[in-house]
Amino acid sequence: MIVEPAEPIVPMATLRDAHRPTMGGLQINFPGFLCTLGFNALDGTQESFITNSHCTANQGGVDDTPYYQPTQSISPTRLATEVEDPVFTASAGCPSGRVCRRSDAARARYDDPTGFQLGRIARTGSSKNGSLEVVGHWTIAADDGTTDQFPIGSVLNKVGRTTGWSQGKVSQTCVDYGVSGTNIVVFCQTAVRAKVNSGDSGAPVFAISGGTNATLVGILWGGGGGSFVFSPLKNVEAELGNLTVR
Numbered sequence: 001m002i003v004e005p006a007e008p009i010v011p012m013a014t015l016r017d018a019h020r021p022t023m024g025g026l027q028i029n030f031p032g033f034l035c036t037l038g039f040n041a042l043d044g045t046q047e048s049f050i051t052n053s054h055c056t057a058n059q060g061g062v063d064d065t066p067y068y069q070p071t072q073s074i075s076p077t078r079l080a081t082e083v084e085d086p087v088f089t090a091s092a093g094c095p096s097g098r099v100c101r102r103s104d105a106a107r108a109r110y111d112d113p114t115g116f117q118l119g120r121i122a123r124t125g126s127s128k129n130g131s132l133e134v135v136g137h138w139t140i141a142a143d144d145g146t147t148d149q150f151p152i153g154s155v156l157n158k159v160g161r162t163t164g165w166s167q168g169k170v171s172q173t174c175v176d177y178g179v180s181g182t183n184i185v186v187f188c189q190t191a192v193r194a195k196v197n198s199g200d201s202g203a204p205v206f207a208i209s210g211g212t213n214a215t216l217v218g219i220l221w222g223g224g225g226g227s228f229v230f231s232p233l234k235n236v237e238a239e240l241g242n243l244t245v246r
Contacts, residue, residue: 025159160200168194196223
């Protein structure tokens with residue numbers, strides 16, 4: 001018998017496991033539901049993360065929603081608390097009988113100081129196999145909060161707790177979308193032909209700008225028919241104010 005020395009086996013962490021500090025793409029839990037952490041941000045000096053408005057106790061309006069990562073049962077220390085979530089209103093241009101906003105975004109303030117670190121998105125295996133295994137991170141080397149329109153055919157990416165990393169081409173841009181089962185309309189959103197499923201809500205949307213560098217462009221909030229829909233960072237900041245993301 002030949003015995004060969006080997007390195008110890010190291011368990012591999014996934015998007016659904018506990019991570020400190022946190023980063024975009026990881027699973028978060030609020031009472032009864034799972035979503036995805038979009039990205040960490042400073043609002044002034046307040047350490048925060050951005051996720052979807054519908055990933056709160058009530059979509060639109062602040063309810064002090066508590067968040068845990070990955071779940072309250074695994075990590076009972078509260079990660080963060082919802083502090084900013086504009087209400088949906090019958091604003092100018094909103095269709096009759098509907099309420100509207102420019103983004104599906106909310107901000108949570110970190111309660112657990114070990115959770116916060118700017119500028120990272122979880123990087124998983126190939127975008128083609130739906131891997132949830134975290135193999136490193138993308139560095140947010142740039143962010144584009146200046147545009148709400150993206151060239152048709154340009155390639156964008158997302159990382160979500162359900163389907164991991166997926167990549168596809170922009171198919172529609174600056175379209176007003178109604179939200180199924182509600183009277184909500186979200187102005188000027190973009191669709192990307194790429195894999196998505198329940199729980200990916202809040203996922204960071206980004207362009208790969210070389211190697212493991214990324215340009216953050218928004219957060220995912222919906223999907224269907226083989227596409228995901230996201231709110232551009234420009235629209236998120238129009239509602240939540242200027243954010244430092246790197």
